[in-house]
Every structure is written in structure tokens, then in C-alpha cells.
Amino acid sequence: MRIGVIGCGTISRIYLKNLANFPGTELVMVSDLDGERARRRSEEFGVPWVESPEACLLSNDVDLIVNLTIPEAHSEVSLAALSAGKHVYSEKPLAMNTVQGREILEMAQQKGLMAGAAPDTFMGAGLQKCRELIDAGAIGRPVSFTGTMLSRGPERWHPNPFIFYRQGAGPLYDLGPYYLTTIVALLGSVAQVSSMTSKNFSHRVAGHRDIQGQHIPVEIPTHVMAHLALESGLIGSLTTSFDVAFTEIPRLEIYGTEGTLSCPDPNTFGGPVRLRTIGEDEWQDIPIFSTYSVNSRGLGVWDMAESIERGWETRANGQQAYHVLEIMEGILTAGETKQQVTIESRAKRPRAGVPV
Numbered sequence: 054m055r056i057g058v059i060g061c062g063t064i065s066r067i068y069l070k071n072l073a074n075f076p077g078t079e080l081v082m083v084s085d086l087d088g089e090r091a092r093r094r095s096e097e098f099g100v101p102w103v104e105s106p107e108a109c110l111l112s113n114d115v116d117l118i119v120n121l122t123i124p125e126a127h128s129e130v131s132l133a134a135l136s137a138g139k140h141v142y143s144e145k146p147l148a149m150n151t152v153q154g155r156e157i158l159e160m161a162q163q164k165g166l167m168a169g170a171a172p173d174t175f176m177g178a179g180l181q182k183c184r185e186l187i188d189a190g191a192i193g194r195p196v197s198f199t200g201t202m203l204s205r206g207p208e209r210w211h212p213n214p215f216i217f218y219r220q221g222a223g224p225l226y227d228l229g230p231y232y233l234t235t236i237v238a239l240l241g242s243v244a245q246v247s248s249m250t251s252k253n254f255s256h257r258v259a260g261h262r263d264i265q266g267q268h269i270p271v272e273i274p275t276h277v278m279a280h281l282a283l284e285s286g287l288i289g290s291l292t293t294s295f296d297v298a299f300t301e302i303p304r305l306e307i308y309g310t311e312g313t314l315s316c317p318d319p320n321t322f323g324g325p326v327r328l329r330t331i332g333e334d335e336w337q338d339i340p341i342f343s344t345y346s347v348n349s350r351g352l353g354v355w356d357m358a359e360s361i362e363r364g365w366e367t368r369a370n371g372q373q374a375y376h377v378l379e380i381m382e383g384i385l386t387a388g389e390t391k392q393q394v395t396i397e398s399r400a401k402r403p404r405a406g407v408p409v
């Protein structure tokens with residue numbers, strides 16, 4: 054599968070490193086609205102660059118576009134890729150809202166192309182070990198979960214922190230996809246949500262040397278506490294925050310009738326995975342799979358390429374990303390309206406196993 058990358062910012066580095074090494078993916082060109090950024094990545098990774106994203110979209114040498122632009126541009130770039138006849142894999146979120154998300158799914162279907170989206174961490178060594186344990190009944194029947202992503206936000210180090218405090222980002226849209234995709238992949242679809250939200254700082258202060266001291270307006274809630282009811286009847290909670298300095302709370306725990314599974318940070322590919330069942334005095338450290346335990350971003354692109362080749366269902370697929378988008382939108386709506394919100398879409402649990 055010949056890949057063209059659109060968007061050569063911070064996250065492109067790890068994608069370019071990994072996509073050059075996965076079997077079955079060939080990097081053919083990189084591009085960016087800012088040609089200088091594309092040229093820099095081209096020099097760094099030895100991949101040709103083209104002057105504009107349009108040149109990448111029109112190239113006959115590209116089969117699949119990897120969309121690593123900012124959230125506001127995701128749907129425009131993904132739709133342009135599909136209308137140019139290319140499969141597309143986008144960074145998260147799939148789009149800014151479900152209206153745009155539906156357009157992407159509909160166009161992919163019309164054109165007979167794949168549209169998928171990050172995150173792909175749920176395919177990594179740590180979270181796939183959790184999937185294996187849950188499916189094997191290690192904690193009995195799952196009854197609940199607690200997800201907590203508490204941080205002070207990325208403005209101290211990120212060169213473009215403004216995007217994180219606008220629509221389409223914030224703690225829920227920026228980091229929620231890792232937690233929600235993991236919950237959906239491990240436990241199933243979400244049917245209903247409720248939430249309370251707050252914004253504890255009117256502006257944030259940039260720390261990166263190029264923009265140090267600049268004020269960043271905050272347009273979205275930065276502390277979001279949600280309750281989720283899954284289709285199976287299981288209920289759980291998810292808190293995402295850019296307002297918390299320190300925490301000792303685990304990132305994700307899944308509770309079952311026979312024990313508790315302590316999952317790794319859903320924004321990572323590795324461990325630790327810890328299990329404690331009723332009758333045991335201590336937590337057990339569970340060995341994880343040996344492959345894809347380090348930062349393997351792009352695994353979802355490789356899985357998409359492989360799935361197209363073999364006629365399989367892509368795991369980081371558009372329907373799953375759309376479901377996660379609808380859950381996030383529902384959580385913010387529930388916070389605003391103080392009403393529970395019903396989630397209409399569903400996602401199939403993706404097939405299990407670490408890619409080989």
C-alpha cells in the first residue's frame with residue numbers, strides 16, 4: 054500500500070519512523086500546507102516531499118492518505134482524499150462533529166474506499182493482553198470500569214498548543230478517544246451518557262520557547278466527568294481533565310464479578326497489566342505480548358493496508374471512530390443540557406490479537 058502523508062507537524066515524526074518499517078506499507082511522499090515543514094520531514098526521513106497537499110491527493114503513486122493535520126482540518130482533508138479515490142486514515146478525532154463524521158463514512162461507502170482513524174493503541178501489546186484476559190473470563194463477567202485522564206494540559210511543551218483549547222480538542226476530544234476506543238474495543242458499544250463539565254482557567258500560558266508567555270484562549274470545558282452505560286448494561290465512568298496538577302489514580306480499571314484488571318495507560322502500546330482475583334492476596338503482574346509494546350503509532354494504518362489486501366474488517370475503522378465521536382459529542386451535550394444523552398451508533402468489537 055503506497056502511502057502519502059498530509060500534515061508534517063509534531064506527531065508525523067513517529068508515523069514516518071514506523072510506517073517506513075511496517076511490512077506492507079511504503080511511504081511515497083509527504084506534504085503540508087506549510088511546504089517548509091514537509092521539506093524538513095523529507096530530509097529527516099528520506100521520503101520525497103511535494104509542494105502542496107493537492108499534489109499528494111492527485112498523485113497516481115498514492116493509494117492511501119494518512120491525515121495528520123489539526124482536528125479542524127481532519128474532515129476536509131479526509132473528504133478530499135476519498136473524492137480523489139484514495140483510502141484514508143486520519144489522526145483522532147475522526148472529525149469535529151458527527152455531521153462531518155457521517156459525511157466521511159457516507160463518502161467512503163459510496164466510493165468503496167476505507168476510512169479509518171486513530172487511536173490504534175488498543176491494538177498494542179498491553180491492551181491486547183487485557184482483551185485476552187477479559188475474553189478468557191479472568192475477571193469473571195465485567196460489571197464496571199473507571200477511566201481517569203488527569204493532567205495539566207500540553208501547553209508547556211507543545212509548539213502549537215492553541216489547537217488543544219479550541220472546539221474539536223480539549224481533554225475529552227484530545228485524549229478521550231484513547232480511553233473510549235479502548236472501552237469500546239474491550240467491552241462493547243456505549244448506549245447512554247451523562248456528564249458534568251467545568252472550565253477552571255480563562256486562558257492558558259504557552260511554555261514552548263518559540264511562543265513562551267503567549268496567552269491561549271480556552272473555548273471548551275477542560276474538566277469533564279462522564280458516566281457511561283454500555284449496550285450490555287454495564288456502567289462506568291470517565292474523567293478527562295487538563296486542570297489537574299498531580300494524581301495517583303490509575304488510568305483505567307475494569308471490574309468484574311471475580312476480580313479487577315488494572316489496564317495500562319490507553320495512550321500507550323505497552324504495559325503494565327495487573328490482575329487481582331477474589332481469593333488472591335496480591336496483584337499479579339501479567340506479562341504482555343512481546344511485539345508492539347513501544348510507541349507503534351501507525352499500526353492502524355498497517356492494519357488497514359493488510360485488511361484491504363485480505364478483505365478483512367479494518368480494526369481502527371471509521372464506524373468505531375464515529376461511535377467514539379458520537380459518545381464525546383453526547384458527553385458535552387449532556388454537560389450543557391444536564392440531561393442524559395442516548396447514543397444512536399454502535400461499533401463492533403474489533404477482532405482480537407496483536408498484529409503479526
Ligand SMILES: NC(=O)c1ccc[n+]([C@@H]2O[C@H](COP(=O)([O-])OP(=O)(O)OC[C@H]3O[C@@H](n4cnc5c(N)ncnc54)[C@H](O)[C@@H]3O)[C@@H](O)[C@H]2O)c1
Nearest residue numbers: 060061062063064085086087121122123124126144145213
Ligand atoms: N502531538 C501529539 O503528541 C499527538 C499525539 C497523538 C495524536 N495527535 C494528533 O495528531 C494531529 C496533529 O497533531 P500535531 O501535534 O502533529 O499538530 P501540529 O500542529 O504540530 O501539526 C499539524 C500539521 O498539519 C498542517 N496542516 C494544518 N492544516 C492543514 C491542511 N488543511 N492541509 C495540510 N496540512 C495542514 C500544519 O501546517 C502542521 O504542520 C492532531 O489531530 C492531534 O490530535 C497528536
